Amino acid sequence: MNVIEIQDLSFAYEKEPVLEHINLTVEEKDFLAIIGPNGGGKSTLLKLMLGINKAKEGSIKILGKDPKDSLREIGYVPQNTNVNTDFPIKVIEVVLMGHVDGKRPLFGYGKDEIACAMGALEQVGMQEYAQTKIGSLSGGQRQRVMIARALCAHPKILILDEPTSSIDITGQRDIYELLKVLNAHITVIVVSHDISVILEYANKAAHVNKTLSYHDISDKNSTFHTHGNDGHFCEIELLQMLGSESCNSCEEEQPQWRLKP
Amino acid sequence: MIEALQFDFMQHALLAGILVSFAAGIIGSLIVVNRMVFLAGGIAHTSYGGIGLAVYFGLPIFLGASLFAVGAALLIAALTLKKRHRMDTFIGLIWAVGMAIGVIFVDLTPGYNVDLMSYLFGSILAVSTSDIYFMVALLIVILFIVTLRYRDILAVSYDSEYAGLRGVNVRFFYTLILILSALTVVIAIKVVGLILVIAMLTIPVYIAESLSKSLLSMMFISGTIATLFTLVGLWFSYTYDLTSGASIILVSALSLGLFLLINKKVNS
Numbered sequence: 001m002n003v004i005e006i007q008d009l010s011f012a013y014e015k016e017p018v019l020e021h022i023n024l025t026v027e028e029k030d031f032l033a034i035i036g037p038n039g040g041g042k043s044t045l046l047k048l049m050l051g052i053n054k055a056k057e058g059s060i061k062i063l064g065k066d067p068k069d070s071l072r073e074i075g076y077v078p079q080n081t082n083v084n085t086d087f088p089i090k091v092i093e094v095v096l097m098g099h100v101d102g103k104r105p106l107f108g109y110g111k112d113e114i115a116c117a118m119g120a121l122e123q124v125g126m127q128e129y130a131q132t133k134i135g136s137l138s139g140g141q142r143q144r145v146m147i148a149r150a151l152c153a154h155p156k157i158l159i160l161d162e163p164t165s166s167i168d169i170t171g172q173r174d175i176y177e178l179l180k181v182l183n184a185h186i187t188v189i190v191v192s193h194d195i196s197v198i199l200e201y202a203n204k205a206a207h208v209n210k211t212l213s214y215h216d217i218s219d220k221n222s223t224f225h226t227h228g229n230d231g232h233f234c235e236i237e238l239l240q241m242l243g244s245e246s247c248n249s250c251e252e253e254q255p256q257w258r259l260k261p
Numbered sequence: 262m263i264e265a266l267q268f269d270f271m272q273h274a275l276l277a278g279i280l281v282s283f284a285a286g287i288i289g290s291l292i293v294v295n296r297m298v299f300l301a302g303g304i305a306h307t308s309y310g311g312i313g314l315a316v317y318f319g320l321p322i323f324l325g326a327s328l329f330a331v332g333a334a335l336l337i338a339a340l341t342l343k344k345r346h347r348m349d350t351f352i353g354l355i356w357a358v359g360m361a362i363g364v365i366f367v368d369l370t371p372g373y374n375v376d377l378m379s380y381l382f383g384s385i386l387a388v389s390t391s392d393i394y395f396m397v398a399l400l401i402v403i404l405f406i407v408t409l410r411y412r413d414i415l416a417v418s419y420d421s422e423y424a425g426l427r428g429v430n431v432r433f434f435y436t437l438i439l440i441l442s443a444l445t446v447v448i449a450i451k452v453v454g455l456i457l458v459i460a461m462l463t464i465p466v467y468i469a470e471s472l473s474k475s476l477l478s479m480m481f482i483s484g485t486i487a488t489l490f491t492l493v494g495l496w497f498s499y500t501y502d503l504t505s506g507a508s509i510i511l512v513s514a515l516s517l518g519l520f521l522l523i524n525k526k527v528n529s
Contacts, residue, residue: 050426078423086470088476089474
């Protein structure tokens, strides 16, 4: 089943086009990595999926509906969760923000809402921090809380914008391991710069730089030429490969660009 | 101090001090977490324009100042939501233009020389019964809104982009916070004056921030601390015959210094 269908989508903030003729289909339980250079339109594409920006041309459907009508279906984890750390707010209160307007008590939060938020915290392994002030957590822990907030409304799709940009290497792995577990039930879309890590977890990759090129990378060995036995991919090679429509460019690539010859 | 309580004006002063302190604690918390301190300063000074107009047209001062301050808040809200990067320029403009309007209209008022100083630095000993009613009404409105819409206000203050994605009307609550700030500033002018109001809205909040785990407890703690400062300041003012608004602010500032010192000792 297709959870996201984008057809011939173009977008421009003013005159200069940011995205042109984008086609993308995301299937249920995909783990899609959206990569590409800064200013290439990754975040814009994300904002279009979330309904923050409106498409000028083409169509975008989330589970068959307009993005504006599918807030409930998407869990979103924004970039830069390290801002505003002085704010006096408990972890559980942050997670409770994830609920979409519905039936709510006169003041405070409903019992079912709190139970649901605790469940989300348990999913990310942060339940013991429920009453802790958010500012006293580490970057990785805070990111888990933001994922719990996104899971709070039981979304079918989880979208993360640069989820590991301010986390140390071990923390990054932990976050991706968590996403892998969550991916058993929901579709995961990650915008990221850490391509060498993300491509180990993703099964689909989309390289966005005004246009989009799409790759099924579920079979890693046949898709990538790994170097030696360490199984690592060379980042520049990867980017070039994904940026082009076919894999042939690998052979023509200039040798001095390689990180690991 | 106790014998002073038999006077009506002293009872009014105490009551006004407590009411305004609690309103300032709650709204000051919202102003600080939303990084609107400069904005609140702009609204405070602009409201002098409303005072001038009220004097000229013979309207109640509170009414004139409130309407003018709310108007300024709406203008600032509209500008902020459109051109965020120009915010500081607009606030500076509104700040000065409001005061200028006030001064000119007081000049134009025949035969009446309003005491500018009492609005700049407060006149808590001249609080009337109707002023008290106004303060009670505003505090009730603030408590009502903050209790019933706590989660929306919290969501907008903490992460407005995300709140918007969850279906919260961010513009509405942002504007609402500004309007409540404007009204709180107007009642606080009576107690500490429009120049000193910023200190009253921020010092207790700054102390409360490090003592609180949630916005709700921050509001409550700020309100309590602000009340304490106001009462101690009033006592100084009465005992040593000093200006009340300035006494309250200096008591607050000295306490903040003491608090930071103790906090540093405890942490090291």
